Amino acid sequence: MGEKVVVMGQGYVGLPLAVAAAERGYEVVGFEVDEDRVKKLAVGESYVGDVDSARLAALLDSGAYRPTMEPDDLAGFDLAVITVPTPMRDGLPDLSYIESAGTTLARWLRPGAAVSLESTSYPGTTGDVLAPLLERLSGLAAGTDFHLGYSPERIDPGNTRWTFTTTPKVVAGVDERSRRRLADFYGSIVDQVVPAPTIRVAEMAKVLENTFRHVNIALVNELAMHAEALGVDVWAALDIAATKPFGFMRFTPGPGVGGHCLPVDPLYLSWKVEQDLSRPFRMVALADELNTQMPEYVVRRVTRGLGRRGQTLHGARVLMLGLAYKPNTGDVRESPAVRLAEHLLAEGAQVRVADPVVSEDPGVAGLVRVELSDEEVEAAHVVLVATDHDAFDYAHLVATAGYIFDCRHRVPAADHVESL
Numbered sequence: 001m002g003e004k005v006v007v008m009g010q011g012y013v014g015l016p017l018a019v020a021a022a023e024r025g026y027e028v029v030g031f032e033v034d035e036d037r038v039k040k041l042a043v044g045e046s047y048v049g050d051v052d053s054a055r056l057a058a059l060l061d062s063g064a065y066r067p068t069m070e071p072d073d074l075a076g077f078d079l080a081v082i083t084v085p086t087p088m089r090d091g092l093p094d095l096s097y098i099e100s101a102g103t104t105l106a107r108w109l110r111p112g113a114a115v116s117l118e119s120t121s122y123p124g125t126t127g128d129v130l131a132p133l134l135e136r137l138s139g140l141a142a143g144t145d146f147h148l149g150y151s152p153e154r155i156d157p158g159n160t161r162w163t164f165t166t167t168p169k170v171v172a173g174v175d176e177r178s179r180r181r182l183a184d185f186y187g188s189i190v191d192q193v194v195p196a197p198t199i200r201v202a203e204m205a206k207v208l209e210n211t212f213r214h215v216n217i218a219l220v221n222e223l224a225m226h227a228e229a230l231g232v233d234v235w236a237a238l239d240i241a242a243t244k245p246f247g248f249m250r251f252t253p254g255p256g257v258g259g260h261c262l263p264v265d266p267l268y269l270s271w272k273v274e275q276d277l278s279r280p281f282r283m284v285a286l287a288d289e290l291n292t293q294m295p296e297y298v299v300r301r302v303t304r305g306l307g308r309r310g311q312t313l314h315g316a317r318v319l320m321l322g323l324a325y326k327p328n329t330g331d332v333r334e335s336p337a338v339r340l341a342e343h344l345l346a347e348g349a350q351v352r353v354a355d356p357v358v359s360e361d362p363g364v365a366g367l368v369r370v371e372l373s374d375e376e377v378e379a380a381h382v383v384l385v386a387t388d389h390d391a392f393d394y395a396h397l398v399a400t401a402g403y404i405f406d407c408r409h410r411v412p413a414a415d416h417v418e419s420l
């Protein structure tokens with residue numbers, strides 16, 4: 001067996017990392033505080049789309065990977081990676097999960113060991129929050145006694161071209177030795193490592209990447225609203241603009257942004273700017289406002305579409321396709337489709353939703369989960385495509401539905417199909 005690697009948090013980020021490291025010969029301990037998750041992992045059941053259960057089972061059999069919620073299992077670790085959540089709580093960054101994972105780790109931190117933070121956070125988190133906590137609790141000094149660094153995760157769940165292994169991995173350290181130590185580790189499990197000059201640069205680069213996406217999505221969302229009012233097909237305009245081979249990147253409108261990253265990460269950055277500089281990050285605030293209002297905008301458009309057909313939204317039967325925040329994932333965190341369902345229900349619609357990928361209950365009172373069938377489609381006053389999973393047969397949908405409102409521009413064009 002190789003070095004002992006501990007991965008703190010076995011979620012969308014931590015599990016693919018743990019599995020990749022175990023497959024490369026590391027002795028991997030997957031530490032997780034959610035008992036249900038540990039139980040599933042222990043019997044080789046993966047809840048993360050990018051990790052196949054068969055892969056997991058093989059690693060459990062060989063002993064290369066061990067899930068646990070027992071802190072004593074961390075004893076003697078050589079390298080620990082922290083991949084715990086970094087949500088917002090009451091409008092503020094919540095670093096309590098990082099602090100808790102750091103507290104658990106500190107007890108087992110030995111001279112010569114290494115710690116890498118991967119959770120997304122604002123610039124300063126590793127140096128100002130994690131380093132002092134580890135130093136205080138272990139009595140060891142970062143850089144001098146143990147290695148410490150930051151390596152932001154860029155995983156895009158469901159993306160088969162850019163996976164954990166093929167996506168370049170940014171690595172920074174509190175000192176050159178820490179950076180080299182982490183670069184050696186990541187270099188052994190991913191195709192390319194990108195050294196960042198400082199930890200703050202790496203932290204800033206990560207939040208910049210997601211803020212860039214957030215702002216550009218807000219731009220096309222606002223454009224979609226104006227284009228509709230001007231009578232211009234925004235999707236056709238985007239296709240034409242995207243033929244420019246330089247200086248343009250195609251983003252698409254949608255019912256809002258979701259997932260753990262886009263709705264949250266830019267706010268970590270704007271919080272830090274406001275906190276330290278006492279001034280707002282205006283682009284982030286505006287993008288957040290625009291993206292947040294999209295579900296209500298969709299409801300207004302659907303209300304109008306139904307009105308043209310002599311139907312009020314109140315009392316209408318709405319069949320939503322998709323609950324996840326993006327296609328082919330079962331992730332409903334911050335999903336705009338869930339917000340859409342809530343708004344429609346609040347307006348008095350009867351809302352039914354088909355999503356063959358989502359197993360989790362989003363906890364929306366009054367929302368009825370159904371299997372997609374011709375009967376469901378025919379009985380609906382409007383079929384609302386919220387998430388364009390590949391599993392849906394869009395050509396068949398056009399043939400069976402009376403009115404389709406397509407938030408994703410995925411359904412073939414027809415007179416009774418309206419796009420966002």
Ligand SMILES: NC(=O)c1ccc[n+]([C@@H]2O[C@H](COP(=O)([O-])OP(=O)(O)OC[C@H]3O[C@@H](n4cnc5c(N)ncnc54)[C@H](O)[C@@H]3O)[C@@H](O)[C@H]2O)c1
Pocket residue numbers: 008009010011012013014031032033034037083084085086097100101118119120121152153154155156157260261
């Ligand atoms: N999901 C993505 O696509 C993605 C992409 C890039 C970066 N990130 C970032 O990576 C981090 C993790 O995200 P995720 O999507 O994997 O979250 P997740 O919720 O899927 O997984 C995190 C796991 O950590 C566990 N956990 C919480 N506290 C713990 C502790 N003290 N010790 C051990 N485990 C603990 C949780 O129970 C959970 O299972 C976040 O900062 C996120 O912003 C996520």
